[in-house]
Amino acid sequence: MAFFSDLAQHLEVLRDAFGGDVEAEHLPALVERLGDESVVAALEAATGLVRAGEKVRIAAAGVAAARSTREAGHDGLAQKLGHRSPASLIQEITGATRAEAAKHVRLGEALRAAAVIEPDDDAVADAATAADTEGAGSTVVPLPEPWHAPLGRALLAGIIGSAQHDAILRGLGNPPAPADAAPDDADGDADGDADAVAEAREAWSVAAEHLIVEAQERTVEELGRTARTVRDQLDPEGAQRRFDDQFDERAFRLWRDADGVRRGSIVFDDLGGAWAQTILDSALRPRRGGPRFVDPDEKARADELIADPRSNDQLAYDLFLDVLRAGALADAATVFGTRQAGVRVLVTRAAADADASGEPAVALVEDDQTSIPAWLVRQQVCDTGTVPCTLDTTGSPLDVGREARLFTPRQRIALAARDGGCRWRGCDRPASYCEAHHIDEWVRDSGRTDIDRGVLLCRWHHTELHHGGWRITRQGRGDFVLHPPPGRGTPIVLAPRLALRYAWADLDPPPRRFRRVA
Known part of the structure; x- marks a missing residue:
């Protein structure tokens, strides 16, 4: 449907719901009178209008950014209006936060880079003249489509919203640059670099298309996590570097504020953060909507925790102090009851074999599919052991049917x-x-x-x-x-979750497992 026809349709739904034009101050009362189905229809129509307007705003932000470069100096669009950056201009016009304005610029630039702009007759003639000047047989080679072009098309078609577009774009990041590849010899390998760039662009583009489909099933937060995990599976060497960088950034700090209250701050690496999260989840799960317990002792402890007058934050604080006090000699049941905390990691046989031969590979944290280096799994196995699980290429485990009420x-x-x-x-x-x-x-x-x-x-x-x-x-x-x-x-x-489908190689067509040219 044409853009303005789509807008008109959404407006018509709202007009019908409210019985014609109304004053904005009466909207809360009018919505209150609507039936359940009409409320949902009005919400959907209003969302359609917001998304349509956002497309225009994002496209305009991209053009404003292109006309406000440093090279333009004081003649740039934003600069002429008294702003140092296009994000500042957009923030003033929209009333959005600085982060939201920056997101609009980021998406606008990506949308503009992927846009297909029809050249006018003069541009075509100029290109032909340039080709003739360079010599017979010369052709004008168009720039390759950016890998994120499918995201722009999906945004304009209304398949995904701006938040989903941004989650995928930031989660996948850019494909590895050829400078990251080690050349075959001292002179480098230009053909190898070109092939690597083309392969990476194709892999990232396919991943973007898969994530667009995934966006219909997942929250924006989970979509971003999935995009990061898929990125790490496509580029295990980059995953290793990112893990090392986060590990180097780990930190713990205590200080007193102006009132003398002692405060703390922790920056986690991936595995440390997963460990801290599972400690909280294991102890507070009944308060956060976790599974119901069948075992009488476990149920009694869960009921006691639910009735505890402390807030979740207070319980978390007391829990971590208990863990610190108990240390390595603690009886797990004393702190956690029957559900001891632990981080379970999924690693495929292919990834384990690749790691054993010295090649980069990644594994997945079970609960949120965060990727970690496969070598870290080997380290953990020394302390915790493994549980083998045979699955087919779709990730379906083999049957282990039992004449028992509960799953083992x-x-x-x-x-x-x-x-x-x-x-x-x-x-x-x-x-x-x-x-x-x-x-x-x-x-x-x-x-x-x-x-x-x-x-x-x-x-x-x-x-x-x-x-x-x-x-x-x-x-x-x-x-x-x-x-x-x-x-x-x-x-x-x-x-099923896309990150696991990538791990089990259940994609049609399967994505290329991107490897840098050695």
């Missing part, structure tokens, strides 16, 4: 490796916060607790499914499909 700990590990967290569309709860749901009703005499017939759901969505009339089905090892209650929409395919 090893089955839950397999479910976490396959699902990565709650499979409900739009939910980003990690695997440690999830319960295993039987998609077939379990019957003591004939039921099976197979991982192929189980799926991870967070506590809230598990309860919603059982009490809200939803159900999940699956044909063989196909997709899990969520069926809403009658009259509330069409079935929804519950797509």
Whole structure:
């Protein structure tokens, strides 16, 4: 649909909802009178208008930035209006924060770089004359399309919003530059560098397309994490450098403020941050909507924690002091109860073999698919050991059917490796916060607790499914499909997390595993 026709359609929906033109001051009261379906329709129409306006604002921000370069000096667009930068100009016009204004400039520049601008007749004639001047057979070679061009097209088509565009763009970053590659000889390898650049651009472009599809299933925060993980899987050498940089930046500081209150600040590396997070999650999960407990002792401890008058922040503070006091000699059950904290890491056989042969490779933290170097897994194995889990190329574990009501700990590990967290569309709860749901009703005499017939759901969505009339089905090892209650929409395919699909090589076509030219 044409741009302004789309705007008109959204406006018509709002006019119908409110019965014509209204005063802005009456909007809250008018919305209050709408039925549930009308409220949702108005919200969708208003969002469509905002997204449409944002497209214009982003495009204009890109052009304003191009006309406000340092080279332009005081004759630049922003400078002529009394601003040092285009971001400052946009911040004044829009009333946005500095970070939001910078985001608009960043997206506008990316959109402008990927835009296809039709040349006019004079430009075509000038290009032809230049080619003739250079000699017979010369041609004008257009610049290659930037890798992020699919993001710009998806934004303009309304498939993704600006926040999703920015999460993917920043998460993937730019492909490695040829300067990062080691040449074959002292003279370098220009052809190798050119091939590497082309391969990297293609890999990043394919990843962007996959993430555009993923954006329909994930929150913006999870989309950004997924983009970073995919980037690290495409560029394991870069992942190693980023891990080293973050490790070098690790820091802990204590100080007193002006009132004499002692305060602290911690900058974590990836593994240290995951360890601290799992300590909090293990101890506070019942307060944060974690799984319900079946074991009587565990349930009693969870009920006691829920009734505790302390806030979550106070509980976290007391917990970390307990951990510091207890140190290495602590009895885990004293601090954590029956759920001891620990970071579980997923590493494929291919990544382990690559690491063993000295090649760069990455592994994934189970709960949020953060990537870490595979060599760090070897270090952890010395202390914690491994749990082997055989999966096919789609990440589906082998059947281990049991005539038991509950999934075993090893089955839950397999479910976490396959699902990565709650499979409900739009939910980003990690695997440690999830319960295993039987998609077939379990019957003591004939039921099976197979991982192929189980799926991870967070506590809230598990309860919603059982009490809200939803159900999940699956044909063989196909997709899990969520069926809403009658009259509330069409079935929804519950797509697996993209980061895990990259790990299990279940992509069609599969992405190129980018390696720098040696």
